[in-house]
Amino acid sequence: MDxxxxxxxxxxxxxxxxxxxxxxxxxxxxVVDKGIVGNEASGRNGGMVSERVDEPAxxxxxxxxxxxxxxxxxxxxxxxxxxxxxxxxVAVTEEEMGALFAERxxxxxxxxxxxMVDPGEIRDLIPGITERTLGGLFFAKGGHANTQLxxxxxxxxxxxxxxxxxxxxxxxxxxxxxxxxxSVETTAGPIAADMVVAAAGPQTGLMAGLVGVxxxxxxxxxxxxxxxxxxPLFPLALVxxxxxxxxxxxxxxxxxxGAHEWTDVDLTTEPGKPNTPLIRSxxxxxxxxxxxxxxxxxxxxxxxxxxxxxxxxxxxxxxxNPSNYVVVTASAHGFGISPATGKVVSDLVLYGETNIDxxxxxxxxxxxxxxxxxxxxxxxxxxxxx
Amino acid sequence: MESKxxxxxxxxxxxxxxxxxxxxxxxxxxxxxxxxxxxxxMRLDVPQFFGRRAADPLPDRDLLLERVVASxxxxxxxxxxxxxxxxxxxxxxxxxxxxxxxxxxGPQLGLADAERSWMIKYxxxxxxxxxxxxxxxxxxxxxxxxxxxxxxxxLMSRYQALTSRRMVVLGSGDLGLATAGMAQDCGVEVAxxxxxxxxxxxxxxxxxxxxxAGVELYTSHTVKEAVGSAGEIESVVLVEIDDDxxxxxxxxxxVAADTVCLAIGLVPNVELLGLLGCDLAFQSDLGGWVPDxxxxxRTSVESVFVAGDVAGFxxxxxxxxxxxxxxxxxxxxxxxxxxxxxxxAEALARSDELQPTxxxxxxxxxxxxxxxxxxxxxxxxxxxxxVCQCEAVxxxxxxxxxxxxxxxWESQQAGRRGLRAQSGDEPVNADRVKRLTRAGMGHCxxxxxxxxxxxxxxxESGADIAEIPCMSYRPPVRPLPLxxxxxxxxxxxxxxxxxxxxSPTHRVLG
Numbered sequence: 001m002d003x004x005x006x007x008x009x010x011x012x013x014x015x016x017x018x019x020x021x022x023x024x025x026x027x028x029x030x031v032v033d034k035g036i037v038g039n040e041a042s043g044r045n046g047g048m049v050s051e052r053v054d055e056p057a058x059x060x061x062x063x064x065x066x067x068x069x070x071x072x073x074x075x076x077x078x079x080x081x082x083x084x085x086x087x088x089x090v091a092v093t094e095e096e097m098g099a100l101f102a103e104r105x106x107x108x109x110x111x112x113x114x115x116m117v118d119p120g121e122i123r124d125l126i127p128g129i130t131e132r133t134l135g136g137l138f139f140a141k142g143g144h145a146n147t148q149l150x151x152x153x154x155x156x157x158x159x160x161x162x163x164x165x166x167x168x169x170x171x172x173x174x175x176x177x178x179x180x181x182x183s184v185e186t187t188a189g190p191i192a193a194d195m196v197v198a199a200a201g202p203q204t205g206l207m208a209g210l211v212g213v214x215x216x217x218x219x220x221x222x223x224x225x226x227x228x229x230x231x232p233l234f235p236l237a238l239v240x241x242x243x244x245x246x247x248x249x250x251x252x253x254x255x256x257x258g259a260h261e262w263t264d265v266d267l268t269t270e271p272g273k274p275n276t277p278l279i280r281s282x283x284x285x286x287x288x289x290x291x292x293x294x295x296x297x298x299x300x301x302x303x304x305x306x307x308x309x310x311x312x313x314x315x316x317x318x319x320x321n322p323s324n325y326v327v328v329t330a331s332a333h334g335f336g337i338s339p340a341t342g343k344v345v346s347d348l349v350l351y352g353e354t355n356i357d358x359x360x361x362x363x364x365x366x367x368x369x370x371x372x373x374x375x376x377x378x379x380x381x382x383x384x385x386x
Numbered sequence: 387m388e389s390k391x392x393x394x395x396x397x398x399x400x401x402x403x404x405x406x407x408x409x410x411x412x413x414x415x416x417x418x419x420x421x422x423x424x425x426x427x428m429r430l431d432v433p434q435f436f437g438r439r440a441a442d443p444l445p446d447r448d449l450l451l452e453r454v455v456a457s458x459x460x461x462x463x464x465x466x467x468x469x470x471x472x473x474x475x476x477x478x479x480x481x482x483x484x485x486x487x488x489x490x491x492g493p494q495l496g497l498a499d500a501e502r503s504w505m506i507k508y509x510x511x512x513x514x515x516x517x518x519x520x521x522x523x524x525x526x527x528x529x530x531x532x533x534x535x536x537x538x539x540x541l542m543s544r545y546q547a548l549t550s551r552r553m554v555v556l557g558s559g560d561l562g563l564a565t566a567g568m569a570q571d572c573g574v575e576v577a578x579x580x581x582x583x584x585x586x587x588x589x590x591x592x593x594x595x596x597x598x599a600g601v602e603l604y605t606s607h608t609v610k611e612a613v614g615s616a617g618e619i620e621s622v623v624l625v626e627i628d629d630d631x632x633x634x635x636x637x638x639x640x641v642a643a644d645t646v647c648l649a650i651g652l653v654p655n656v657e658l659l660g661l662l663g664c665d666l667a668f669q670s671d672l673g674g675w676v677p678d679x680x681x682x683x684r685t686s687v688e689s690v691f692v693a694g695d696v697a698g699f700x701x702x703x704x705x706x707x708x709x710x711x712x713x714x715x716x717x718x719x720x721x722x723x724x725x726x727x728x729x730x731a732e733a734l735a736r737s738d739e740l741q742p743t744x745x746x747x748x749x750x751x752x753x754x755x756x757x758x759x760x761x762x763x764x765x766x767x768x769x770x771x772x773v774c775q776c777e778a779v780x781x782x783x784x785x786x787x788x789x790x791x792x793x794x795w796e797s798q799q800a801g802r803r804g805l806r807a808q809s810g811d812e813p814v815n816a817d818r819v820k821r822l823t824r825a826g827m828g829h830c831x832x833x834x835x836x837x838x839x840x841x842x843x844x845x846e847s848g849a850d851i852a853e854i855p856c857m858s859y860r861p862p863v864r865p866l867p868l869x870x871x872x873x874x875x876x877x878x879x880x881x882x883x884x885x886x887x888x889s890p891t892h893r894v895l896g
Contacts, residue, residue, distance in 0.1 A: 003610065036813045036818060037813075039818070043821060053769075074797070076799075077797040077798060077799030077800070078789070078795075078797070078799060078800070079793050080790045081793065090399075110529040121876075125579060135564070138723065148821035148822060149789060149821075149822065152528075152822060153514075156799065156803060157799070160799055160802075165811075167811075167813055168813070183851070221486050221487060227868070228829045228865060229828075229829075233494070242884045242885075242886065248795070249792065250777075250790065250824065257884075257885075258884060258885065259884070259885060260885075261487060261488070263485075263486040263487070263488075263491055264485075264486075265486075271485070271486045272484050272485055272486045272487075272663075273487065273841065273859060274487045274661075274663075275479075275861050276481055276487055276489060276490065277479070277481055277490075277494070277505055277873075278494065279479075279861060279862075279871070280496070280505075280871050280873040280876070281873055281876055281880055281884075282871065283866075283868045283871035283872055283873075284868075284871075284872040284873055284876060285562050285884075286868055287868040287869055287872055289403040293866050293868065294867065294869035294872075295867045295868070295869060296867060296868055297829065297865035297866055297867050297868075298862055298865070298866050298867070298868060298871055299828075299829055299831055299862070299865050300827070300831070300860050301860050301861055301862070302860060305486060335895075381488055382489055383484060383488065384483070384488055385488060385490075385491065385492075
């Protein structure tokens with residue numbers, strides 16, 4: 001039988017980062033995925049990187065990730081297009097302005113660097129931005145990267161270290177003996193494993209179900225659009241007017257936002273990723289935000305399926321039973337924090353603990369979440385209307 | 387939101403025939419067509435390969451509209467039959483519910499004119515979106531003056547705005563021969579017709595006519611390069627090829643021309659069908675990726691029908707418009723029947739009469755011809771030629787999965803990966819190639835490189851082209867300015883409920 005020290009399920013950015021750091025530590029690692037590298041949420045997000053001051057439990061991980069991004073491409077040997085020129089959140093309503101002050105206070109309380117900027121300074125940072133901004137919050141450590149290049153960089157670096165990557169290989173079950181998984185069953189045959197890392201994103205709940213464990217995550221579809229490339233306008237990541245996004249190094253504006261849609265996925269096929277007419281409303285908000293650019297053509301859009309835990313936060317933990325099953329899923333924060341996620345997961349596999357504080361990310365916080373929580377919350381797909 | 391019983395997309399021969407047939411059966415039909423298109427789109431080679439040979443400035447829009455109408459005799463008949471005709475209206479999106487998206491209260495299209503966009507619902511949809519030019523690169527092919535047959539055809543017949551003076555036509559099938567003949571009729575000097583095949587592939591009478599008019603026919607030849615200055619083509623260098631598509635040294639010919647017209651093939655415009663989730667398959671005898679359809683032109687998606695070039699293009703359709711017209715009528719009948727306008731028995735009886743014409747010509751394998759052209763161009767021009775002009779990506783960069791050159795990436799590990807068969811187990815997937823190399827990510831939305839990328843992947847990896855997943859389609863399938871995509875009809879509720887990242891608000895879609 002095929003075997004490995006660690007089988008990582010999921011060739012998204014969390015799984016591949018974990019696999020990379022484990023291979024770097026000398027472990028024999030196999031990554032399996034039902035599709036190909038970064039073909040789901042990891043390759044279809046906004047590419048935002050930040051210290052997440054709005055999510056206190058995430059700060060230690062995010063700070064570590066932001067530090068790691070700075071040298072990541074050189075370490076991996078493949079480009080990530082990481083640009084660290086800051087992240088600017090702008091307010092266009094008084095309510096948003098109040099939220100920015102609260103976030104600034106939160107940042108300072110956690111020792112992070114964030115400063116308020118006035119509308120004049122905002123226009124210096126983002127030429128052509130709407131006159132309607134009331135103020136902004138600037139994080140010097142924020143930035144953005146190219147999602148597909150970055151996830152592929154992890155994959156190739158992992159393979160460069162001798163890691164084995166089985167694409168188009170779906171997990172169909174687990175062999176469990178006592179309180180341990182002994183092998184992972186796949187469409188390419190079973191793989192014996194000492195440890196399993198399930199980085200299955202929207203499939204996290206279904207995957208854990210195969211070993212009889214309930215992990216609450218709900219899949220959701222989100223959308224982003226891309227314009228034709230423009231001359232360099234601003235290198236910052238920008239959040240405002242209901243959108244998040246940035247100008248890619250190539251020059252395209254990539255912005256997303258708006259209503260998502262709860263959906264369902266299955267274990268062996270990639271979920272469809274259709275866009276909806278929501279992209280018109282995204283286009284409108286982008287034109288409102290950057291009115292000088294209203295004539296720029298939109299040339300593309302994309303959708304992706306992400307997952308959300310009940311508290312919108314990542315989950316990183318080792319199951320009690322089976323005790324060699326590590327779960328890692330990021331509730332749509334996965335791309336930005338991925339370099340730290342990999343380090344943490346690698347630590348958990350190697351040592352059973354990590355120096356990075358992930359105290360708020362364990363499964364214990366869901367002790368009172370009932371199996372029907374999605375229905376209770378209304379986090380379920382709309383009825384099928386053809 | 388507007389809602390129509392039957393929408394027909396594309397007012398070419400097939401779409402107009404479909405609209406007339408359904409209207410005569412008593413269906414209220416709306417026929418939309420994007421012509422006349424804007425010069426800004428022509429400059430981007432959307433939707434055809436215009437190669438910057440459209441007159442600049444174009445005649446004013448009213449005159450263009452007159453010409454569009456005048457170039458389509460069937461339109462008047464459609465209007466007489468009660469069809470609502472909307473010209474200058476493009477379809478940039480098609481949306482319907484699916485396993486992961488259920489927010490719409492019915493299938494709908496995104497439409498736009500020069501001023502605004504809007505959504506429109508339909509009960510039945512006939513897609514008669516035609517075909518686009520198959521582009522292939524050679525050194526110098528990014529210069530102004532390299533264009534496609536459909537682009538040339540549109541500029542000659544529909545717009546009367548082609549600025550070529552002396553043209554070399556690539557392709558000696560009926561497509562190329564008809565294009566050359568039409569160019570001559572428009573006063574363009576046709577210097578040569580070129581083909582990689584060892585003899586002219588098309589109609590003998592057309593060949594004789596062209597040769598009689600002094601047009602050189604170069605068979606077993608390919609293009610080595612186009613030469614010019616200030617971004618404009620001035621001449622094209624042809625070279626003879628052997629049976630293995632290798633150029634024969636010393637056989638170069640320099641032909642003066644300001645235009646090279648690619649008439650190697652046409653590719654069905656399946657982007658709306660892709661968005662709708664219709665099953666598509668690569669069929670060499672039907673011009674590439676085409677929708678699965680039955681002999682009544684019904685697709686795999688209930689309520690969606692296809693007709694004309696979009697359902698599959700082959701050279702036999704160039705001379706014989708009755709094929710597309712019959713397919714259009716089949717679509718009109720099938721849609722009318724499914725709406726209950728005519729009885730099944732009648733629809734079947736009339737379909738039986740149309741089917742012999744609709745599927746009359748014997749389609750030929752196009753892939754071997756594409757491959758021969760492609761291989762000869764690779765052999766003559768090398769791998770350091772841009773496949774994707776918009777994003778400046780070469781053949782070698784596609785195959786090597788190289789990061790974009792503007793990153794100037796260098797490392798010990800760079801360049802080890804790639805899609806050559808001996809390079810390892812990299813997945814052969816055109817979408818992945820697009821995201822890693824940017825080939826296909828430009829403003830022409832991949833129109834000029836999709837097939838070349840697939841041919842390269844197939845040739846270099848050894849994969850069967852039909853097994854390489856079709857590069858996906860995403861809305862908008864026309865470049866659409868933000869101010870036009872902007873939903874002027876957006877309800878205030880959308881703004882009120884717009885979430886600040888994650889919060890459940892299905893209601894704002896719908």
